[in-house]
Amino acid sequence: MNLIVMKFGGSSVANAARLERAAERIVSAYHSGACVVAVVSAQGDTTDELIKKAGEISPRPPKREMDVLLSAGEQISMSLLAMAIEKEGVAAISLTGWQAEIFTDGTYGNARIQRVIGERITRELDDKKIVIVAGFQGIDKRDNITTLGRGGSDTTAVSIAAALRANICEIYTDVDGIYTADPRIVENAYKLPEISYDEMLELASLGANVLHNRSVEMAMKYGVPLAVRSSFNESEGTIVKEVSKVEKMYVRGVTRDNDAARVTLFGLERGSGKIFDVFELLARKEINVDIILMANNADGSTDLSFTVAESQLGTSLDILEKNADFIGAKRIESDENLAKVSVVGAGMASNPGVAAMAFGAMSDAGIDISMISTSEIKISMIVAEKDAERGVNALHEKFLR
């Protein structure tokens, strides 16, 4: 059985015309001989409208009920898509999260899929139907409706593809693939025909904003090939799959993330104890720390710098100041006009020259690097926000022309 899972985001089903276009694409895949499961998000503004309705009732609505409310959004879009497909003359059936047997944990608003049973979906596919499944939602073991949080529909699509051993999971979105850099800021950016899961994960977390990390992690875990394609044209898109390791260093993309702020604690007592305390305090408030830099001073004290998302800077400073005596820093400084630019690609670790090339490119462009982080497949540099766009262009020119 050739099985395709096709996922359509909110903008791809925003109105009747777009729903019809999605239906045509699905029906065309069906007529080419594939079994098709389509996963849909809520229509364009539906989620915002529902959130607004809740806001009129309560400033802090109970999370369980928010999930009941929001899950109505996909129920609407999936039934409309089924209608559009039936109008094309093919039998279709829409299934909510519980009907599609998508079981999650009980974390309302940010649930994780634990199991997709898929019996019902398989039965309907065997009946020659196109099956539409509500993205973003599931049920917990007590039959309560849950939602998956940001990027949840992608995760639904990948989970179903994994459970049903689909040949491919196609993610339809408003961009037509994964680019070497953001085409809005790098003129020569080009689309990658394929990319590995690891590289995609680095690109996603660095702001490429096309696929949610959780869905890529799941695709990698279960070996589901992903295709990122445009809902608005027939272009081939980018395939995300396990790519055999290459000795040769191969840069895939350059990214920028302006959402970076730095905190520096000066004059900490040397040793891992105080550093542990700092990160423990931040973790308790669910603050994600990204790049960490530590420097030991001649006087025996230690300076500690780390970056967080700009939105979490205020909370981070509050916590640190409240616990100033306990931490014992001489001074706390922060800077929010920072950005992170990164070069992503397999084989970096085995090519020590890459870092040097990256620093050289930045230096040639006259850009100061204040922090550096490297991994198997990426090099990230913290620079002033005003330099970020130039930095991305310089790196793209160096590695990807």
Next chain:
Amino acid sequence: MNLIVMKFGGSSVANAARLERAAERIVSAYHSGACVVAVVSAQGDTTDELIKKAGEISPRPPKREMDVLLSAGEQISMSLLAMAIEKEGVAAISLTGWQAEIFTDGTYGNARIQRVIGERITRELDDKKIVIVAGFQGIDKRDNITTLGRGGSDTTAVSIAAALRANICEIYTDVDGIYTADPRIVENAYKLPEISYDEMLELASLGANVLHNRSVEMAMKYGVPLAVRSSFNESEGTIVKEVSKVEKMYVRGVTRDNDAARVTLFGLERGSGKIFDVFELLARKEINVDIILMANNADGSTDLSFTVAESQLGTSLDILEKNADFIGAKRIESDENLAKVSVVGAGMASNPGVAAMAFGAMSDAGIDISMISTSEIKISMIVAEKDAERGVNALHEKFLR
């Protein structure tokens, strides 16, 4: 356990302010010591908006998918009501049709409730929660979402009240009870403190438009007392329950239904055969025949008159004319400017004078009666539509002053 089921219609939950009013009423019942299950319809215009969305996709959307679509409406209103209740400081939980274990047959768009299991509802009530249940929806035995058709939320409320042996099922609506006649056309109409199921059934089918027949039938079958109350004031409303039979004739109300048309077939062959054929033909097209009048002529032929809803007159005439040869009527006539006025009340059968009083009242008002139908608890008369309002007033004056 003192258990109340409270049902709120679409206008009672139309916006945030009304949802809050409904929540206050529910919380007040809860604080007075009752366990409360609230059943809600979709908000004001939601259903119409969803129907419009479907219409933009397909002129004839598949019924299964319409039910998936429409059932999202109650999912929205129920979660918002739960939020409003939690804001009042009481734990609440909303349950969809499938979560509340409301099983129906598989007739999409017009399903009938077959069983309400109620285990989940009971468990949540035991946890001291107020339980909100989506009206109008259920699931069939294959886990497909179904909707109950017109008046469905009333039926949901009564079914739950029956399954859980509630002390009372309160129907909150935009009128504050059952009146002796429509107050918009009869100045002296007044509210009845109580009424029997039988009488309510006659009043409902005659156009009182407050409770749907199916819900009253179900309440009667399971002995669930109903209260019809206003969502907008604290007035006591009307209780519908089994009322002990009284010898004394007791008129409860006077109604009018302008949606009446008459068909007359002249010169049919005498005997029941042809008359059976006529009604068999109409039944096949699901046309409901109301009052039937038959007159045998001196020449050995029979004239047959019957009334149907105005909207079904065209179809009725089509069928009869297509089968004119088979039926063998000499002539077919019709009249759609008719109305039915009725007097409803227990004990009519044992008080033969009632009919005479009714005819006398109409005669005194100078109104011609063209057809008459009587039952245990009602007398209906077909009159010209222009005379209906005067007729209702004359009857109300006679029986209810």
